[in-house]
Amino acid sequence: MTQEQTLATLEVIEDARTAPTDAGDHERLSHYAPKDKVTEAMVFGTPVVALCGKVWVPSRDPQKYPVCPECKEIWESFEPGEQQ
Numbered sequence: 001m002t003q004e005q006t007l008a009t010l011e012v013i014e015d016a017r018t019a020p021t022d023a024g025d026h027e028r029l030s031h032y033a034p035k036d037k038v039t040e041a042m043v044f045g046t047p048v049v050a051l052c053g054k055v056w057v058p059s060r061d062p063q064k065y066p067v068c069p070e071c072k073e074i075w076e077s078f079e080p081g082e083q084q
Contacts, residue, residue, distance in 0.1 A: 030062035032071040051075060 031050030038058050041048040047055045052070035 028065050029068040029071075030065045031056070031068045032075050033058075 031052060031054055033048045033050045037048045040046065041058050045057055047057050049055050050068065050071055051074040052068055054068070
C-alpha cells in the first residue's frame with residue numbers, strides 16, 4: 001500500500017469526552033441548567049449543559065458563586081411560562 005493510499009483511508013474522529021477539572025477554573029460562576037439534569041449530574045457525575053452553553057459536572061454549592069451573566073440574560077429573555 002502506498003503512502004497516498006494509506007492517507008486516503010484515514011479519518012478524523014473528534015474526541016467529545018469531557019473531563020471535570022478544578023485546575024484553571026477561573027470562571028467560578030453559577031450557571032442555569034434544567035434542575036432534573038443538574039440533579040442527575042450530581043448523582044451520576046455526568047456533564048450538564050448550561051443555558052450559556054458551558055458544559056460541566058456540577059460538584060459545588062452554586063450559592064457560593066455569582067450567577068453567570070449570560071445564563072441570567074438568556075433566562076430573563078424567556079416569556080413567563082416558557083421557562084422550564
